[in-house]
Amino acid sequence: MFRKLLKPFARFFELHARTHYRAERHSFALAAGIILAASVGGFIEIAPLFTIDETVEAAPDMRLYTPLEQAGRDIYIREGCYACHSQMIRSLQDEVDRYGPYSLAVESQYDHPMLWGSKRTGPDLARVGEKYSDDWQVRHLVDPRALVPGSVMPQYAFLLDAELETGSLPDRLAALRAVGVPYGDAQIVNAAADARGQALPDTDWADGVAERYGEETNIRHFDGRSGELTEMDALVAYLQILGGLTDLPAEIQAARGD
């Protein structure tokens, strides 16, 4: 029975082998065959992700990264934090129990690129926002082992002394708009001032941030100092918003379960 089932495969292969024997004399036939065979799968798996609507949930309250948070994200990438930290809570019970509601596609809708990660040397960070204080984050980044003995995370003390470069922020936001993040003109033009304002609550710049990004935006001395704007400010601002861009995951999962 089984052998009969396999017959068509065998016959197909026989044909294939003969065709092959002739085709392998022509480098372009070979090249064309390779391109064809290797294109099908990728196309079928990637293209529909753009056309099937339910791929990315609708979250009306989804907000954008502020320029300071985006700058922090760029530092997160620069330092390679994603090599140890995932930002993707899988739909598995133990992950939901440990880290909170599983991650939804919409949460990384504006993440160019996504930072889901592939290794958890350290814990998942998808919902780490507001899990700790700014002060804790700063001190942890300066010296992780001072707070968590036995941690293998590197120190990033230099971030406290590194002044944040804000001049390129309008360009960065504009590039993000070019790839599909809906930043408005005012947000792009004021990007540098907004970055400053978000970390310097008692300045006029801060008002602009609230106006352009909403009253809910965290506007604080993230690095605990009022003087200059540092890379630490940006990175902590980013960490503190992780998981806070939309309330949808908690709402969905509250409605369905617990």
Added chain:
Amino acid sequence: MMTRLTVAERQSAMFISGLVAVAGFAMAVAGHGDPMGAHGWITLLFAATLFFLAGEALYHDEPTEDRSAEYYDDPTKAGILISLAWAVIGMGMGVWVAAQLAWPDLRFDAAWSSFGRLRPVHTSGVIFGFGGNALIATSFHVMQRTSRARLAGHVSPWFVLLGFNLFCIIAASGYLMGVTQSKEYAEPEWYADLWLVVVWVVYFVLYVRTLARRNEPHIYVANWYYMAFILVVAILHIVNNLAVPASFDAAKSYSAFAGVQDAMTQWWYGHNAVAFFLTAGFLGMLYYYLPKRAERPIYSYRLSILSFWGIVFFYIWAGSHHLHYTALPQWAQTLGMTFSVMLLVPSWASAGNALMTLNGAWDKVRTDATLRFMMMAAVFYGLSTFEGSFMAVRAVNSLSHYTDWTVGHVHAGAMGWVALITFGSIYTVVPLLWRRETMYSWKLVEWHFWLALAGTVIYIFAMWNSGITQGLMWRTYTESGTLAYSFLETMLAMYPYYVARVIGGSLFLVGAILAAFNVVMTIRNVGYRAPQIDYPTASEAGEPAIPAAE
């Protein structure tokens, strides 16, 4: 080496390196104050050195010998040596980052030496620096021999090899400066990506032009694989790296894709970097050097066809097994899982084809460490693909994902398969290329084999232990139905395994250093021997038969 180029070729080498130098200078000026500026200076230095090397030789005599009577092996020789240098650098970095995970303060008080920045230096260093150079070098060697034709060009092979190394240098130095797109195995920024496209197009053209010159009617299997490697890596590279630079005078760019689409694209790329860089390319190597060394025919041509097309077709679908249980729609995960399992058949068919080829040569395997390298590589290839297909099953992946189990699997493939086949091929090809009687020391080869094997086994076992331990601890529930371990406890449990990995990795590194030493000593100290027939002939080979019915 320069004197084997004609004056016109030396001129065009000068022209091209001059052009690159100017581009480097432009980058240096435009990118002033940004890491891109530093990359401009590196490019300028690199290209200017080549410019002066070519310039110095410009007025030397033209080559007199009939070049078409010989294969062109200078780029291959250079490629092998460069590959060995990268092996030591990349694996040295591997040992360093491994040590940092056990003893995190084992670093300098400087940003560049943190784990997150060094790790990609290791991964790119071994995959692209060591593996890539070995692939380019051996592909030049193999395609000339199996086509009985000299390389179709004299400047372009150098352009490919050196251009690729410029890419590697920009990549590695960039990571240290924090220049990265974060896309695993595709970290370099937009200008490096663009440059690699240029290099790769030249590579493909060179490959096809050499094949077009061939004196064999049929294209040998090894070349199918090298061709698949070149072509598909080009497609993957271009699509995955689509990005918009924030400005043209700085390194930072943003991926064209976001969220799920980006995740699928990245792992379509990432998985097929494994398939077409770390597998197809090295299968090309295996298909030439293993039968060559064993002096046995390939076990089955039909099996070669089946596994080649199986690998080319099935691998592409498997990328989504890196995204099980994530926000990627489940239908895509299903495809990734099922195709990964079906993929096992052509994978094992390749491994089996290689091992069966050794039938009749097992006594050589016993006595010849070089052949043993390649035999072991085929075994590890079989092992890691089995493990991969197993881990691609959703239920298994729910445990293995995010843990060291993945890292163990990676190194079963990377050390056990990729590195062993490369070392085996290098030991085979070095005496042939440099026309030496033998390797400097077979004892050292033997030592290297056992160091590499022990290192790999220690590494893999350590990671299986740590990965499975951690995966299980994460999901252990108390009898009350609540999580039993905090994350911190699971992290502390990794320490002994991380120490074991440092030991295994160090053994492997020592082996690689011995290999580099042995090769250099072979070139410098071993006597000349004229090779058996090792030159292209112009004669048409007889047209062979259609595959005979059995």
Added chain:
Amino acid sequence: MSVKERDPLTGHETTGHEWNGITELNTRVPRVIWWAIGISHVWALVYWVLMPAWPLVHTYTKGLLGYDQQLVVDDRVARAYRELETWRAPLTELPAHQIREIPEIMAHVNATAPALFGDYCAGCHGTEGAGGPGFPSLVDDAWLWGGDAETIMETLRVGINAPHPESRIAQMLAFGALDILTRPQIRAVVDYVQSLSGLETEATPEVLAEGEAIFAENCVSCHGEDARGIRDLGAPDLTDDTWIYGGDDATMFTTVNLGRQGWMPSFEMRLSAAQRMMLTLYLQDLAAEADE
């Protein structure tokens, strides 16, 4: 090259070519390969029919089982929740001292709380709850807000100086930065405070007297007449020998000069009421153990 060469060893035919000395046998594909292909393809086919698998343009095949990983985990979480409810209901219904009297529940608490504490609290308060600079020890009896279960529960729910609408607010004023006190005055009051808890100071009696006066004028409103702290304000006892930030000159000078505003996160969204109660019970036990 002859058309049909044979490999002398196996007797198999070759394909007839030779590349630089390499030949190929034309061995047929071993049957086991066909079996493997057959089995894996049939398995895949079945899987595709049962599970979400193939994309169409605007939708995808959902599979006969109607399986959806998100609904499955929702369901599993809900089921686990119901199972937990079989024993943890009293945690949210009874006051702490009554819970303590039910040994079964306490067994669950003791099994659960350490890992919870490790994942959510140990980063600040240390794995043993002993605290560290800036993070109070939870195992001494120097409480800022109070060590009874209700108070701890409330602290965990709303946090301290946290971005929660009902957060507890506790602020140590920046007497120096706000120009309320001069540097010598700060130094004097620091000396005085140090003397309260019996720390060595080299200050003269005059300075201490000045410090006492400054303290009476500026500090008693929060730390109390006797400097033993006021729990409603989260202001710590300054007469004991435990410190959140530190009792040395430099640290205390900074405290008074720049002020302090410790931030303890709110756990209302992150942990359930039952989990918070387990932590509370666990904390009280830790504190009691440390006392012994």
